[in-house]
Amino acid sequence: xxxxxxxxxxxxxxxxxITTLKLVSATPLSRxxxxxxxxxxxxxxxLAKHGIQATFFVPGHTAEAFPTQVREIxxxxxxVAAHGYLHETPVGLSRDGxxxxxxxxxxxxxxxxxxxxxxxxxxxxxxxxxxxxxxxxRGYLYDSSLMLxxxxxxxxxxxxxxxPDNRFVRGADSAVVELPVAWELDDFPYFHFVTRPVxxxxxxxxxxxxxxxxxxxxxxxxxxxxxxxxxxxxxxxGRGPRVEMLSALIGEMKRxxxxxxxxxxxxxxxxxxxxxx
Numbered sequence: 001x002x003x004x005x006x007x008x009x010x011x012x013x014x015x016x017x018i019t020t021l022k023l024v025s026a027t028p029l030s031r032x033x034x035x036x037x038x039x040x041x042x043x044x045x046x047l048a049k050h051g052i053q054a055t056f057f058v059p060g061h062t063a064e065a066f067p068t069q070v071r072e073i074x075x076x077x078x079x080v081a082a083h084g085y086l087h088e089t090p091v092g093l094s095r096d097g098x099x100x101x102x103x104x105x106x107x108x109x110x111x112x113x114x115x116x117x118x119x120x121x122x123x124x125x126x127x128x129x130x131x132x133x134x135x136x137x138r139g140y141l142y143d144s145s146l147m148l149x150x151x152x153x154x155x156x157x158x159x160x161x162x163x164p165d166n167r168f169v170r171g172a173d174s175a176v177v178e179l180p181v182a183w184e185l186d187d188f189p190y191f192h193f194v195t196r197p198v199x200x201x202x203x204x205x206x207x208x209x210x211x212x213x214x215x216x217x218x219x220x221x222x223x224x225x226x227x228x229x230x231x232x233x234x235x236x237x238g239r240g241p242r243v244e245m246l247s248a249l250i251g252e253m254k255r256x257x258x259x260x261x262x263x264x265x266x267x268x269x270x271x272x273x274x275x276x277x
Contacts, residue, residue: 015087039238057083060108079263081119089124142177142268151226177268205245
């Protein structure tokens, strides 16, 4: 069974604390800066050690605050994709307001790395009724924010509607590839300690290694053309024992026959090639 592994990193830096968690005193912001000072270099070293190209979802604010690190990510051949401007949720925004944020983030990333992003991940892992339509209009190849499947890409839909009587009506497929995410495959709930909202985190790396290997094993053994997507954050996975766990996980996956590592854009392109005849 062939399996594509996509390692993805949400390089949120300050933006997560400013907008999502609304903690802007010195210590929370220093945790955001840790991502750039410590987390990103360690992650890049592990990827280089294993000869893997990954995808970094970067808010525009992060690219402005840490352009040197973002350029280094791109220089090493990794994909830089869009992740909002200031880690904003698109839910509740007007169509024009959401489009303006997409445009601002694109402009910053294009200025910093010289290339428009091909992919998008909502900072909220949630979309508005306009998001997929806007991504399609703006020429995006893929989105990575939804949970309709676990290991199989599919076409993101537009026009889903929940009626007043709670009848759900599915919309039509778009031209945007959806590369699904899962909380089970995200380092935040396992490791990141925050007090508001309460998330105790602080699991042992060995626990998470076991969980992620179990998910990977199922994907590899049971899902044809499966795409195994991990979501990580440099300030979280970049802690010493955790980044060593990531390296061990990569080693275990590389030992399985039929496993390849890919950026998200290449995985989306491969799905399109298989699907569009």
